[in-house]
């Protein structure tokens with residue numbers, strides 16, 4: 001214990017001395033930058049229905065957008081203080097590791113090589129997805145093996161490229177690729193028949209299909225070939241900022257678990273602490289958790305009030321009453337048999 005303390009103290013000293021020399025390598029101080037600027041720069045994909053897209057009324061909307069809005073509410077008290085930066089599957093990691101954006105919230109899968117190599121740190125899964133396949137209905141294809149020898153439209157720098165290579169390689173199947181960075185061009189190439197199939201996160205395929213003029217002309221196959229835990233990345237080396245983004249997501253999930261919604265959060269906040277200490281800690285009427293993160297103690301209250309809890313966010317953007325009509329599936333709370341298991345706020 002004693003030795004560990006000494007080592008920590010020595011490393012901190014080295015850190016202090018080395019700090020000015022390595023400025024720019026790590027992006028510590030994001031919270032202070034955000035507070036000074038008065039806004040969060042959020043890297044999104046430009047047109048993924050239900051996740052991040054510019055709506056007809058000129059507002060950015062979607063689940064990935066709502067995570068940035070929640071962080072803006074928690075840090076700045078105002079969910080609207082977000083500048084959106086469109087990123088592609090290829091340039092997204094440069095945008096986050098260079099500090100051009102503060103959060104990458106863009107259907108990005110958590111993988112070991114990304115955490116290790118790309119100058120970015122993952123926060124926590126925000127949506128559990130898996131890789132699927134879409135093809136032309138007229139082919140009458142019902143299983144992946146029927147795509148042996150097919151030409152695939154692929155987004156560069158995605159897990160989808162690698163998973164396809166692994167899966168087809170292992171099964172002894174062949175394919176050709178057409179790689180296009182801009183997703184609108186990629187999907188239009190697919191629709192024009194330049195490729196027989198397209199493979200990506202299932203949510204991405206479903207989101208795109210809702211935008212097609214004739215969605216029924218395209219089939220999404222029933223098989224999933226990978227795990228895609230999607231969520232936000234932050235720049236590597238800023239533990240405070242990573243905590244803030246991670247715990248804002250957990251706060252919204254805990255709010256759902258505790259039955260706190262955007263509609264009842266004021267009433268819940270006014271209830272005596274003893275009635276439900278977990279809710280009191282979440283909403284900052286008991287304890288100082290927000291301050292420990294460098295925020296106000298109403299950080300989670302602001303996020304829930306302005307953006308909604310996780311269940312509301314899911315329902316508003318991708319749930320059964322939206323064009324995407326997604327069931328909760330793996331994204332149910334753990335108490336309902338799903339994978340959404342937010343660490344406790346205490």
Ligand SMILES: N[C@@H](CCC(=O)N[C@@H](CS)C(=O)NCC(=O)O)C(=O)O
Nearest residue numbers: 045046089108109158159183201204
């Ligand atoms: N989750 C995968 C795939 C990411 C990806 O390419 N997603 C698609 C849709 S799910 C996308 O963002 N396309 C560009 C766009 O829609 O703007 C990864 O992290 O590599």
